[in-house]
Amino acid sequence: MRTSSKQNAFLMLADGTLFEGIAFGHIGTALGEVVFNTGMTGYQEVLTDPSYSGQLVSFTYPELGNTGVNPEDQEAASPQVKGVIARCVSDTPSSWRCKDSLQDWLRFHDVVGICDLDTRALVKHLREAGAMNGAISNDGSSSKEILQLLRAAPPMEGLNLAQKVTTKSSYKWNSVCNIEFDRRLIMEKTEPYQVVAVDFGIKRSILERLVAHGCAVTVVPANSALKEVLREKPEGVFLSNGPGDPAAVTQGISLAKELIQQSNLPVFGICLGHQILGIAIGGSTFKLPYGHRGLNHPCGTSGRVEITSQNHGFALDADSLPKSLVSITHLNLNDRTVAAIAFRDRPIFGVQYHPEASPGPHDADHHFSRFVALMAERR
Structure with a gap:
């Protein structure tokens, strides 16, 4: 992600594993189940799919945001995910259908994001340890505070979302x-x-x-x-x-x-x-x-x-x-x-x-x- 003012962010998993990165989208803290999607296309459909409610989605395809966003590709009126995890995020989208950048769209809808993160290492960890709760924080909260919140959060099992x-x-x-x-x-x-x-x-x-x-x-x-x-x-x-x-x-x-x-x-x-x-x-x-x-x-x-x-x-x-x-x-x-x-x-x-x-x-x-x-x- 190319930006003039980078703000640090981190992803904390419930097992204590910490990943560092750069903030994008909304500034804040978001808790949810950390999962990964292996698709090379369709990031806007994923982010607006209500089935992803309550989750922080990591994309295995390393580049996100190339084609921006547009109203026709949405599965719901607004993003449904709690947060977005990416390796690289383009801030110069190029598509004749583009109406807005991914970064601005997420910011408008108050969706927290983290990029410049080693998504390959994250996915390998989730494949070994299983999907688990996690938190993206890019608002200056301490990792100790976030870990306490995570350990008090309910698991996905038993949730009627x-x-x-x-x-x-x-x-x-x-x-x-x-x-x-x-x-x-x-x-x-x-x-x-x-x-x-x-x-x-x-x-x-x-x-x-x-x-x-x-x-x-x-x-x-x-x-x-x-x-x-x-x-x-x-x-x-x-x-x-x-x-x-x-x-x-x-x-x-x-x-x-x-x-x-x-x-x-x-x-x-x-x-x-x-x-x-x-x-x-x-x-x-x-x-x-x-x-x-x-x-x-x-x-x-x-x-x-x-x-x-x-x-x-x-x-x-x-x-x-x-x-x-x-x-x-x-x-x-x-x-x-x-x-x-x-x-x-x-x-x-x-x-x-x-x-x-x-x-x-x-x-x-x-x-x-x-x-x-x-x-x-x-x-």
Whole structure:
């Protein structure tokens, strides 16, 4: 980062490991779970993804901010991360789509950052020790004070962060991405499929994909009751992605149990929504050592592979899933964790990864078509 007035900053991990660097973005102190993302592109989508709520995100790609920021690439109205960790940050962005620099954008939204930090050493440490709480401080606080705050902070396990990021009231969504591929995919329906999306931290790009596949979407809060969902007369229900521990989202799990009992109502879950479906039938989740956060995770079975985008710190325990009720349709081929499930006698399925993120670029888009096909069969 090239700047005339450098201000020192540090990253303190809960195990006492200290990394020094230079401040950028907002000046202050931010506490959260320290995780890393291996993607080479898409930093603005990452920073605005509600699934990253409560986290300090380190980017393994060494250069950040080259293309600046713009309104079209946001997954939410503002950044959702607690803090940003980078090796180098460009203060001279170059892109015809750029509306602001990353530095100024983070400063405007009060997001704390640290750069000129050895992100390779940090990621190697997290791969060995696991994701853990940490704090970025660039406001002159002492490392001793920050370590005391860290040791009093709750771990990610048990945190229901979906209740923090969900919408406060229902709303309609009917727009698609301006990219020609998305506009070309819009299905010419005289009557769109009515879909209720339960917002545990939903990304805008998911809503755009649903619309592109012919759905009229009503987004409802995470704590919605079954009667509130059914009041919209849905032909299908979508359970969204989101942050935190899925086992702590008790109202969402209760809703999923009741939706499953509807027997003939198509339900599609992505990421946290997928995990909630598994928990609702008696399965359990566990925390991954350092999570899956990147753009090139291979998933599949039976010789078919999808290159997928992933962002999650928890996963379904395969042995806990009742095989009489669901089948595991996809595995993460890096570590054999559950990547997708399908109910045997219900029009219900879930995927752990993000088919809307298109790293393949369109390997996994068929999951949206599948959801629509299930609704079409029941018209």
